[in-house]
Amino acid sequence: MLAFIIRRIVWTIPVILLVILMTFLMMRLIKGNPFQVTDRPVPPSIQRNLDRKFHLDKPWWEQYLYYVRDVGRFDLGPSLVQRNQDVNDVIKEHFPTSIKLGLMAMGFAIVIGVPLGVFAALRHNTVLDYTAMGLANLGFAVPSFLVATLLIYFFALRLKDYTGLPTNGWNGPSSWVLPVIALGIYPMTYFARLVRGTVLETLQQDYIRTAKAKGLRWRFVVGKHVLRNSLIPVVTAAGPVLGGLITGSFIVETIFGIPGIGRYYVTAVTGRDYSVVMGITVLLSVIIIVANLVVDILYGYLDPRIRDERA
């Protein structure tokens, strides 16, 4: 097991280096001079100094190594647009909000989605099953910007007197409710469908029939044998989903005016603040890579067959 974990962690390093390289090369391809703020060209002497300061006079691979070195020191460099801010400052300011939003949406998705899927499977081919799956399909298909807008329209505008929810912002629990639901609905439907599928599959296993034949109470069979075995896929799916939630809240953050990393990313791209774009992209990628790593290790822990095969 330990060997498996170490191998898996060591393998993450070249992956991260490759992702940084790709981001780096893409950034180099972008045209335009980031130092030219006005229409006037930057004086050559100043340009030369700036180039030296940011190592732009070196060949590209040396620049890449400088960047990797800085990333290794958790220093993502200065912002090109906000003169007095580092990319680190930007991330420190905006990222916690996104993490919080993502974690809460994840909680919502699991708390609602998993029971929904279990009940749908246990009441297979009944009205409950069809209703639950109909809802899940709807939530899967409707784009998040419509969900978010309708939530605001009904609960923060029409029913404001009853709910008292604000239309946007990120101050206090009442402003968290709608964004969390808007972001959580898609993963919720995902979990509901996933769990329904795995529970249905587990119910057909021989050991379930054996447990029933032994005369165990049905509730016990479901709790002990069915649920335990059907929730392993949820654990594996949870990592990428959480990574996706933390990194993919662009739309929801924009609509609700939440000062998170997604909204800032869009601002940075339109404002051509490339060092920020690059820093955030690297950060988001690393988060997803680490999430996949954690899931792989967890999966190996939960299912010995995987571990033995890969180690």
Place this chain on the structure above:
Amino acid sequence: MSEPDVVSSEPATKRRGRRLKGGPLQTRRTEFEDTLARTASARGAEAGASLPRASLWGDAFHRFMKNKASVVAAVAFLALLAFVIIVPFVSSEDPYALDFSQAYLSPSWDHPFGTDQFGRDLFIRTALGGRVSFAIGFAATFTIMVVGIVYGATAGFLGGHVDNALMRFLDALYGLPYLPFAIMTLAVFGTVNFWTMVVALTIASWFTTARVMRGQIITLKQNDYVRAAYAAGAKGPRVLYRHLLMNTLGVIIVFVFLELPGVILGEAFLSFLGLGINPPKASWGTLAQDGYTAYQAHPYIIVIPSLCIAWLILSAFFIADGLRDALDPRTKEA
């Protein structure tokens, strides 16, 4: 039907014993003989006539038509496509004419979807937006399939070190957040038009296709007919094309319907964030963004293009589901 085996493999005494008890076995036997006779006579009746040729695609079509949800989905998908294609031809409205006296009209007979802030008819603009969304969607799906198939098939077919290197590279890219990379790609190009959008949507979306294709090719490679083809003197490229790629067509078609909604949704997200193709052209995402700016007074404007996207996603999903069962009967029986 394993009836004859059961009968013949059992010792005679046991058989007699059971027959004395009478009942089930006896009746089942006659049933079986009946069926046998019927099939035989049916064969005889059709012996002169030409049998309808059972082809892979014909069988798949029949299986698909038996799946009600998928048939409904297919009709819904075609209806949406027809709406998008036909309406701009038959409508007398000018989708780009500005008339502020007609701004934000509610849905009516003249304007079934109402009008936008410039007084433009939203019925025809939804259809035109659908054309843009579909065009980008199909083009991006096509490039995703091409890149994924070439990459995956190369890895799977060549195997060995090439496979190892390609797959390690793919592992590294797998799970990258596609939206940031799409946004960065658009920034690299500097402009947003049809083709840059297609590239942006492809760049971080082809990994799954490549992975699945590699798996398919590797599985197919182990078939006896592939060895037979080599033995008969076929060269690598011919085996790859004729025996491997052709046999993945089913999977490829299913994947087209799995990728298409994702790509169209991705385009809608980018457009919604203001990174879509330039006005006055619009996609469903742009229309939704227009609607979002006015949602407080006119909430239906954002609903219409969003529901078009939802319609497309759902129908494509159920089509893919039906196709998967239809094209690979083994999964259904297993």
